[in-house]
Amino acid sequence: MEAAAALDSLSALAHPTRLDAFRRLVRSEPDGLSTGQLVEASSLSQSTFSSHLAILVGAGLVMPEKHGRQMIQRANIEALRDLMLFLAKDCCEGRAELCEPLLAELSPCC
Amino acid sequence: MEAAAALDSLSALAHPTRLDAFRRLVRSEPDGLSTGQLVEASSLSQSTFSSHLAILVGAGLVMPEKHGRQMIQRANIEALRDLMLFLAKDCCEGRAELCEPLLAELSPCC
DNA sequence: AAAATGCATCGATAATTATCGATGAATGGA
């Protein structure tokens, strides 16, 4: 993942509404949620939320699937992994010992 | 880490200048870099960069140390770990199998 | 076919963020 893509992902997640929606989608994998359900969970207007969603989709963090007349939104776990990999790579490349405590706390959570 | 703190970190990193500076600092651990060196690496004015740096410090991602008349900036690896943990926790809590491929690619890098 | 539903897009406005030069405060050196 290049820095530009990482920036897109970070920017997309750097908003309360979008971070909340993304987390909601990650948790609801692999079923996903409809756009309407997400709008309802947010406290914003439909059009405003739609533009937020478009930013998540544009960053590749969310993948919409057309389902009748509603859209089912699904988190892209691979994109999340890529972002985390990007963030971790800096310290891993420099000095692995910096990365070890990072993984040490990450592993037991799974 | 609560969502509010994660948002601060994400917002802080969601800017080309700040992401670049932070990565530079992670790589230069544990020595750190002076503010002046970071300004030089950026293509911005001293005052503009200073405000960017303040955002990284405010998010807890960078920890300045006074050193004579210059400030030595150091990346806070613990804060980076906390952010990654926060991002990973969503899928881990929901379904561990989503998190496994994430760690699978993360481990060999260290 | 007509009405209703679910969602994206448009246009406008408000709010936030980025940028800069100038100034000021603290420190080290002459």
Place this chain on the structure above:
DNA sequence: TCCATTCATCGATAATTATCGATGCATTTT
């Protein structure tokens, strides 16, 4: 002490982002 250096803060302006209601398009239901 006086000057130079390093960096933060201030005030102003430009640029970007967030928000909304209205409208439009596709699809399902009646």
